[in-house]
Structures are given as structure tokens and as C-alpha cells.
Amino acid sequence: MTTTHSSVDLTLRDISAGTTTGSSCSTELLDAPWDVDARDPGYGPGASMADPIPAAAPRQGEIPQEYRDASAEELDRRIRAAKAELGDRAVVLGHFYQRDEVIQYADHVGDSFQLATAATARTEAEAIIFCGVHFMAETADLLSGPDQAVILPNLAAGCSMADMADIDQVEECWEQLMEVYGGETPGVDGRMPVIPVTYMNSSADIKGFVGRHGGIVCTSSNASTVLEWAFERGQRVLFFPDQHLGRNTAKAMGISLDEMPMWNPGRPLGGNDEQTLHDAKVVLWHGFCSVHKRFTTAQIDTARAEHPGVRVIVHPECPMPVVDAADESGSTDYIRRAIEGAAEPTTFAIGTEINLVQRLAAQHPQHTIFCLDPVVCPCSTMYRIHPGYLAWALESLLDGEVINRISVGEDVAEPARAALERMLAAKPAPDSAAPASSVTPGPGSAPASSTAAER
Structure with a gap:
């Protein structure tokens, strides 16, 4: 597939019109x-379209007709004026995986934790409009001031990975593990039987x-x-x-696969026996990102055959x-900085969300940059954010109305903040791809520094 622009939306339209080669995973995009x-x-068309959605997942009500009828030019004028x-x-x-048509209005562009951290630096802002997904807006609410309103332009922008571990399932898992491990009592070495670690890509309930x-x-x-921190405190x-x-992560630390059983929620002991759980070093939850699950070793083989010397990240x-088959692996921000740090023209095959890959290709024309997956299949839920929703959120603020506010109750927020603070205290060593990470400023915005990069 040959693209001439960074916009995935325009690429999809070009494919549909036959003006460029390629395919998408759904015409409904x-x-x-x-x-x-x-x-x-x-979850909508895209990478997560086959994932079952919880019955209680938020849904977006109908937005005013004027935003649905507005042309791209009118929405652009109204957003900029507001x-x-x-x-x-x-x-x-604006999250890295967001469509270009929204990113152009972002004051800060980054991953979810970088953006939540950027929000804390904007203490003068009454409203934080988070063009990302639900768990990201929750994190921004946890870290922002009590008088600041966090807005998610489309409430249907969730995350199937985050939904794969709901609070009831995790509580049930914990109860069963406590029965196996004899409760939350330290061993002779002073370490707890098990320490829970959640990825940032989880609900506020789970962080709590x-x-x-x-x-942590x-x-x-x-x-x-973080795993090193956890092993200092837990077996x-x-x-x-x-x-x-x-x-x-655990494999890179030298932990064997035999010591990493999978926990399947809904099965007794997660589908394991007690001895397996006693022998475990890391109990893995049966969850995944549908975007990154699409990448395969066959795609890497094809990239190497068609592009000798390609750098696969x-x-x-x-x-x-x-x-294991790639040359490197790293966070979204690692990928961005690796490309920025390449001094000589390089061919990169990237295994992450297509909106970011195409944007990086447009920003760095000295390199050849392409997505490992030849099928255009963006993150389903990021793609639910559209300029029409952003215009609605901004103009509602002008009218004195806060729509789609995301608010975490204090009973959950207090322990969730504690888990985040532990993470902030566990400083990683700088990676080797490029200088320390920072939030990318949007058009006309000053940068805001961040202590950690993630998705």
C-alpha cells in the first residue's frame, strides 16, 4: 500500500475509492x-470489533444534529473559534493513536500517562478535554485538581483490554489466590505471598x-x-x-514460561491447580490488546524479505x-523517539497502531516507515472520537455546560492515587533509544515534561 498523507481516514477513503492499493479490516470504518x-x-469497527463488550459499558447518546451535519470545514472553523x-x-x-483530524487541535500529544501528567501542569484549565479512551480520562481525573472537569468527547470510546479485567473478576481471583496462599500474611522473608500489578490500561476500579x-x-x-519493586515486596x-x-517483561527478566501460568477468569483457580500457583512467579491475566494482537512473525518475515536491512520495532x-522476532520492542514513546533519533535514512517496520505509524512516516520523510500489518485496522475505540464531538464539547463549555464529564469517586480515587504514586516513585533507567521522554506539544503549544512513557 502506498500512502501520500498521514491521515488514516483519508487512506481508508482512498482504498474504498480505488485510488490507492490496500485493504481495511472493515468497510464500516x-x-x-x-x-x-x-x-x-x-466497540465499533476496527481492531476490537470482535471483542465482547460488557453490558455496563458506557454508551454515547445522540449528539445535536448540527454537529452531525457540519462539514469538515465548518467544524474546523467552530473548533478553532471555540x-x-x-x-x-x-x-x-490528544493520544498518539488518535486520528489526524482530531490531533491537529490538541494542545498536547502523547501517551495516556504523559497526557494525564501534562494535565496536572495546566492548573489554570477549568476543563480537560481528553481525546483518548475512558481509562485515560479516568487517570486524568485522578491526577488533576478537584475543580477541573475531565471530558471524554465520546463516552463510547472505551478499551476492550481494560474491560477484560473487571473489578468483580479481579476480586474473585484475589479471594481464590488468598485461599491458596494462606491470606495476606508475609512469609519468613518478610515478603507478601503475592503483589497485584496493573497496567495503566485498566479502569480506576482496578487501580483502586x-x-x-x-x-502498583x-x-x-x-x-x-515495577516488577522488580513488586518482587522486593512479594513472592x-x-x-x-x-x-x-x-x-x-518477565521473560526478559529471566523468569521461565513455566513460572508464568495464565489466569482465566470464570474458571476455578483460573484454570490452574494449586501446585502450579505455588510455583508461579507471575500469574498472568487472560487479557490482550486487539490492536497489537494483529501483528505476527509472518509479517516480520515478509518485511525482512522485501526490505533487507529493515529495523523492526x-x-x-x-x-x-x-x-522475540523483532529487533527491538518498546512503548509508543520509545518507538517515536527511536525514529527521531535515527541519524541516517532508515527503513522501519513498526508494530503498533496505524494512526501513529502513518503520522511518523509523514513527519520523517527521510526514512521509509510502514506498519507491519498490511491491513488498515485502527484502534476501534480511539476512532470513536471525531471533530464533531470535539466541537460539541468545546461549544458546550462556552454555553456554560460540561458534557460527558468523567469523575472517579473518592472511595476509589484515594487508593488508585496511592498505586499511581508508588509507580512514580519506581523510576526506570533511561532507555537507549533517545533522550528522556516528553509530551509532544500540539500546534502552538509549549511542551510539558513527563516522568514516564507508556502506551
Whole structure:
């Protein structure tokens, strides 16, 4: 496939019109998000479209007709006018995986933790408009001031990976593990039987659970540092919701696959026997990212055959054989900085979300950059955010109305913040790809530094 622009939306339209070669995973990606919202519950077209969605997952109600009918040019005018009138009262955050048509309005661009951290630096903002997914907006609410409103433009922008570990399942898992391990009593070495570790890509409820049980949050860039922290305090780790990040990180630390049983929620002891759980070092939750699950070793083989000397970099949410076959693996921000740090023209094959890959290719024309997956299949839920929703959120603020506010109750927020604070205290060593990470400023914005990079 040959693309001439960074916009995945335009690429999909070119494929549909036959003006470029290639294929997509769903023709419904061309449908307006509000039409997708009106259908039966689901994550929407894209990588997560086959994932079952919880019955209680938030749904987006109908937005005013004027935003559905507006042309791209009218939405552009209205968004820019609203941002100018609101000034410092509102800040727009855009995740790396967001479509270009939204990213162009972001004051800061980054991964979810970088953006939540950037929000804490904007203390003058009354409203934080998070163009990402639900768990990211929750994290921003946890870390922002009590008088700041966090807005998710489309409530249907969830995350299937985060939904794969709900609080009831995790509580049941913990009860069963406590029966096997004899409760939350330190052993003779002073370490607890098990320490819970949750990936940033999880709900506030899960972060709160971890905080209450002496656990910690991790990102994809500091997962090994966090696991080391956990092993200093516990004999084992319960890692959720992403099995692949847990497995890849633990394997790199020298833990054998035999010591990493999978916990399948809904099965007694997660489908294991007691001896297996006693012998475990890391109990992996049966969860995954549907975007990164699409990448395969066959795709890497093809890239190497067609592009001798190609540098293959994948995200650690990819399956273990893919990470093993790649030249490097690292967080979204690691990938971005690796490309920025390449002094000579290089061919990169990247295993992460297509919106970021195409944007990097457009930003670095001296390199050849392409996505390992030849099928255009963006993150289903990131793609639910559209300029029409952003215009609605901004103009509602001008009218004195806060729509789609994401708020975490203090009973959950207090222990969740404790788990996040433990993560902040567990500093990873700088990786070797490039200088320390930072949030990328959006158009006309000053950079805001971040202490950790993740998805």
C-alpha cells in the first residue's frame, strides 16, 4: 500500500475509492461515529470489533444534529473559534493513536500517562478535554485538581483490554489466590505471598483495588522496574490485564514460561491447580490488546524479505513470538523517539497502531516507515472520537455546560492515587533509544515534561 498523507481516514477513503492499493479490516470504518453509536452495543469497527463488550459499558447518546451535519470545514472553523474564546480555560489532550483530524487541535500529544501528567501542569484549565479512551480520562481525573472537569468527547470510546479485567473478576481471583496462599500474611522473608500489578490500561476500579492491596501501576516503559519493586515486596506477582506485556517483561527478566501460568477468569483457580500457583512467579491475566494482537512473525518475515536491512520495532503488548522476532520492542514513546533519533535514512517496520505509524512516516520523510500489518485496522475505540464531538464539547463549555464529564469517586480515587504514586516513585533507567521522554506539544503549544512513557 502506498500512502501520500498521514491521515488514516483519508487512506481508508482512498482504498474504498480505488485510488490507492490496500485493504481495511472493515468497510464500516468509513461510517460516521454517531451512526456507529446508534447501533447495537460494541466497540465499533476496527481492531476490537470482535471483542465482547460488557453490558455496563458506557454508551454515547445522540449528539445535536448540527454537529452531525457540519462539514469538515465548518467544524474546523467552530473548533478553532471555540478554543480561541476559551483560551486557558480549556486544554485539549490528544493520544498518539488518535486520528489526524482530531490531533491537529490538541494542545498536547502523547501517551495516556504523559497526557494525564501534562494535565496536572495546566492548573489554570477549568476543563480537560481528553481525546483518548475512558481509562485515560479516568487517570486524568485522578491526577488533576478537584475543580477541573475531565471530558471524554465520546463516552463510547472505551478499551476492550481494560474491560477484560473487571473489578468483580479481579476480586474473585484475589479471594481464590488468598485461599491458596494462606491470606495476606508475609512469609519468613518478610515478603507478601503475592503483589497485584496493573497496567495503566485498566479502569480506576482496578487501580483502586491494587492500591488497597499494596500493589502498583505500571506502564509499558517501566514494567520491569515495577516488577522488580513488586518482587522486593512479594513472592509472586498477579499481573493484569495484558498478558503479553507481563509475559514479555518477565521473560526478559529471566523468569521461565513455566513460572508464568495464565489466569482465566470464570474458571476455578483460573484454570490452574494449586501446585502450579505455588510455583508461579507471575500469574498472568487472560487479557490482550486487539490492536497489537494483529501483528505476527509472518509479517516480520515478509518485511525482512522485501526490505533487507529493515529495523523492526514492536510494542511489548504484541505476542511473545513477535517481540522475540523483532529487533527491538518498546512503548509508543520509545518507538517515536527511536525514529527521531535515527541519524541516517532508515527503513522501519513498526508494530503498533496505524494512526501513529502513518503520522511518523509523514513527519520523517527521510526514512521509509510502514506498519507491519498490511491491513488498515485502527484502534476501534480511539476512532470513536471525531471533530464533531470535539466541537460539541468545546461549544458546550462556552454555553456554560460540561458534557460527558468523567469523575472517579473518592472511595476509589484515594487508593488508585496511592498505586499511581508508588509507580512514580519506581523510576526506570533511561532507555537507549533517545533522550528522556516528553509530551509532544500540539500546534502552538509549549511542551510539558513527563516522568514516564507508556502506551
